[in-house]
Amino acid sequence: MTNSDIVDLLELTGRLMELHEQDAFRTRTFTSAAFNLDKSTADLANLPVEELVKLQGVGKSIAQKIREIAETGRLTELDELLAQTPQGVLDMFRIKGLGVKKVRTLWHELGITNLRDLQLAGENGQIAKIKGFGASTQEKILAALEFLQEQQGKVRMDKAAMIANLLVEQLTPHFERVEISGQVRRKAQESDVIQLLIQTSDPVSAMLTLNGFENLEQDVRESSPFVWRGHRTGFDVLVELLFYPAEQLSRQLFIQTATEAHLKQAGTGGMPLLQVAYASALPDSVNTTDVAEVEAAIYEKAGLPYIVPEMREDDFAFRWASRYKNEELVTWEDLKGTLHNHSTWSDGKQSVADMAAYCQKLGLTYFGIADHSKTASYAGGLDAERVRQQQLEINELNKGFGSGFRIFKGIESDILGDGSLDYDDETLASFDYVVASVHQTLTMSEEKATNRLLRAIENPYTTILGHPTGRLLLAREGYPIDHRAIIDACAEHNVIIEINASPYRLDIDWHWIEYAMQQGVMLSINPDAHDFAGLLDMHYGVAIGRKGGLTKAMTFNALTLAEMTEYLERRRAEIRR
Structure with missing residues (x-):
């Protein structure tokens, strides 16, 4: 059992205890333990009770529950609660905006025990009539249900x-x-x-x-x-x-990898790529078990440039290939550092020092810390005094590095409802760079969301626009924005756009990478890492970057340490002027 497995079971137990209105104090012991252990780096499954009780939020009772989970993979108390809870009621927890109290109300007052009945109740207007819900909540529930159905x-x-x-x-x-x-x-x-x-x-x-x-x-x-x-x-x-059979597999691997739209593209002979792949005999020199050789031969016979697997979506790749070479696409090896990361100063699991040391092991030459800002109190956001304390710590850590590695002082500053950042200019000026992101009030019209981001982009202290749409893949749609207007504004104000590499986000969407590059806007592959494993999410960011045609030359964190240092210092000097 991993830490995440254990935390998830404790959290679900607390949620179901609240749903069934069990003792409030015992419920809080589960939810508090889950909250605190979510940040723990201890190997929970292998700690005895006497060690577990030393962890924050863990008493003897919870420690024994953890041991039960670790040894059996289950929790008797949770099994009993699950037996009392219809599966459809559990499914309702997947609806954004539905907390335990609202789920309980829907269950007990309307007798809703599945998502189909929930949808019917919304369509019939029954949800809006419940005290504390209203038409707005009903509309959001129906929209969330539609989204979940599409993602099933x-x-x-x-x-x-x-x-x-x-x-x-x-x-x-x-x-x-x-x-x-x-x-x-x-x-x-x-x-x-x-x-x-x-x-x-x-x-x-x-x-x-x-x-x-x-x-x-x-x-x-x-x-x-x-x-x-x-x-x-x-x-x-x-x-x-x-x-x-063996003689067909490599050829079929090519065909099955590409989309229908990609395979419809015709080369110089006028024959669609799919037809070439099926009909053409490969040269005798091609090893049919060597996928790269087979695929290259198919493109060559079609009279088309070779397209890497990530880009085999539609005709976009061929337009891209008329301006760039595959060798220009960004790779993991091109990344020299990472700029959007969190530590134990806010909601991360590792210290700044440990995260930086891990980056060195990965062969990176700089680590940028961008902990949450003061508005994100739920994530331990830093007020101005804690910012100063963290920066003093970073100064001391940097003294221990040679010329080949550096920690940059950043922050993930919340973009407030009016588009302003949540620090005064004096505090913003103390950072090497600022990642500006929206975290709260996500329900917005396209006009409101776009204007909110535009004002943040116009702020001279904004270095990087973080996860521009706020989406969570398969869980939450992003707020609608005018991508062209946002990218154009970033070009005008020299703001980098983030490719948030977390597989939960992958935001900005890859379809907009080419337009950003055309406008001269660089993109930064940022892991939004909260622990060591999160730093490796840059692999997903590289994959999405390559899918959108991102080149090394337009990748912000492909800059060397010297180049990044010079860039950030020059930008700060421009702000002071």
Whole structure:
């Protein structure tokens, strides 16, 4: 059991205790423990009770509950609460804006025990009539339900990759060759199919092998003699396993990776890429098991430039290829530092010193701390005095580094409702850079949201615009903005735009990367890291950057330490003038 697993079970127990109106003091012990342990770096599953009780928010009772979870994977008290709670009521917790009290009210007053009944109650106007709800809440619930329905059966990029890799690990001992294909190989930000290609000359035997795995559940009606479709136990997303003989697999990997729109593109001979891939004989010099050779040969025969797998979405890639070369696309190795990160000063799990040391292990040459600002009190945001204290700590830490590494002093300053930042100019001037982000009051019209961001961009202290739409993939739509107006304003005021690399966000959307580059706006691949693992999320940011055609030259944190230092110092000097 991971820390996250344990915290999730404690949090759910506290939530269900509140739902069933159990003792308030005991309920708080669970919710408080979950809140405090969410920041803990201790290995909770392997700590004895006497060590657990030393952690903040953990008494002897909770420590024993943690041991029960660690040893059994379950919690008896939670199982009892779940037995008393309809699954549909649990599903209601997925609706943004519905807290425990509102869920309890909907359950007990309207008798709603599933999302379908919740939708009907909203459409019939029943929700609006409940005291404390009203027409506005009813409208938001219906919008959230519609969004959840659209996202059903999808997983984020990180989970898609995890499932695909688990399948590869499971299947490889039984088949000569297994390849990840489709949306996962194309680095889609969301996937509704996890597709793998399996090399076999005996599809019947292959099907029997797959159906012998206890954790693979076949959908017989959707399958065929050459395609296994179903699910992996524990995941809702569709799994699709395609069977091909050895001589066809690499060619099919190319075909199955690209979208239909990409494969429709015609080359110099007028033949669509798909037809070329199927019809053309490959040169004898091409090794049919070498995917790169096969794919390059197909593009060459079509008279089209080679397109990297991430960009095989539509005709955009070919327009991009008329101006750039694949070698110009940003890579992980191009990144020299990271600029949007959190520490224990706000809601991070590691100290500034430890996060910086981990960045050094990753081969980076600078680490930028951008803890939450004072408005984000829920995340331990820093007031002006704590800002000064943190900066003194950073000064001392920087004395211990040689010329090859540096910690930059930043902040993630909240953009307030009127577009202003939540510090005075004196405090803002003390930072090396400022990431300006919206965190609260997310329900806005396009005009209001755009104007709010425009004012923040116009602030001379704004260095980077953080996660521009505030979206959470598969959980919350972003607020609507005029992307062109925002990007144009960033170009005018020399503001960098963030590609928030957290797989929960991946914001700004990749479709707008090309326009930003055309306008001369650099993009910063920022992990928004709250712990060591979060720093590695830059891999997802690189994938999305490449999908949108981001070049190393237009990647802000591909600047060397010397270049970044000079850039930030020059910008601060311009503000002082």
